[in-house]
Amino acid sequence: MSSQQFMPSSEARSSVNGFGNGTRFRTIAHQGSYCGIGSACAPFGLFAYACVTAENHLFCPSHIRLFVAYQDKEVPIVPSDSLNTIHPPSPSSLLYLVYQKDGDGASSYEMESGSWVSYWYGYSFELGGEQYFTGFTAQTPDEYAASPHQAGAAPDPKVTIGQATVVIAHPPNRLKPWLFQGSDQFVGELGGFAKPNEIDEGRAPQSHVTVDGKLLLAVPTWYLATGTRISTFDLFLFNPHELNGADERRWTYLGNLVAGAHNGAACEGEEEVTIPCATSTGSLEFLGQETSGLPVIRVIMSGTQVRAAGETRALGPGDTVEYRYDTSSKQYL
DSSP states (O other): OOEEEEOOSOOOOOEESSSOTTOOOEEEEOTTOOOOTTOOOOOOSSSOOOOEEETTEEOOOSSSOEEEEETTEEEEEOOOSOTTOOOOOOHHHHHHHHHOOOOTTOSEEEOTTSOEEEEEEEEEEEETTEEEEEEEEEEOOGGGTTOTTOSSOOSSSOEEEEEEEEEEOSSOOSSSOEEEEEEEEEEEEEOBTTBOOEEOTTSOOEEEEOTTSOEEEEEEEEEEETTEEEEEEEEEEEOOSOOOSTTOOSEEEEEEEEEEEEOTTTSBTBTTOOOOOOEEEEEEEEEOOOTTSOOEEEEEEEEEEEEETTEEEEOOGGGOEEEOEETTTTEEO
């Protein structure tokens, strides 16, 4: 199994299994190729575009220059820099797949309800012989639409995480490398102050394949609390199998685990500050398989921790924490 993470360079609970509402798009092709009637073009990658087929819909080729007539405007499609490279879907394309709204290429924009939607995290992975890409999105509560980017974190209000997943076509197809598997506007809720936890680019995502072929993903994140940066992992479970019943989802949020802290913004260095500086990190281990079908997650802590005013202590084996999946709350506790 291999994986790679993708993030943008800056910056309702409905399940969507296609583009919906019978929308049809007209494409205008140049240089002797075309997408055809009943297809839709959208950007994939930062400067490149690829194709995704969703039922009778198509995202456009990567090796020619195309224009799509969509809502009475033309959007240029930029050619790929390499015919042999399959670019991940762009943030704006994935947002469209989740929320069915054209954001003019933006990775964050306002919805009609007043909430804001943003691209949060992208993850490429191999599972069961298939190569997938999932883009996770975040939607603020409507009442926080006026200031969706407040700093800090708090238990509430949280954001709603959505997702769009595509899979590489078999046999390989340069014109249509990605097949749209599905999207969901509700995977779970996380973060605080109407913003998701920040992605920690200094740590790599970790994953574990369960006995029944599902993927448990730990996304490295962080948030601030009273001058301390709290390192965490947000947990998601991917189900590649056929979904049976309205309660089953492709991706499900399973909670947040604390895995270290750094109090650099609140410790020694300023006048009258007596709190010593301390930094800790936590590494994950996936242990066995419980009756829930999910492993125990062990967080092994190292570094230092503030014990009392003016004192720190070294972390050791006694500070290791184990989390188990709770079937009642459907979270790791």
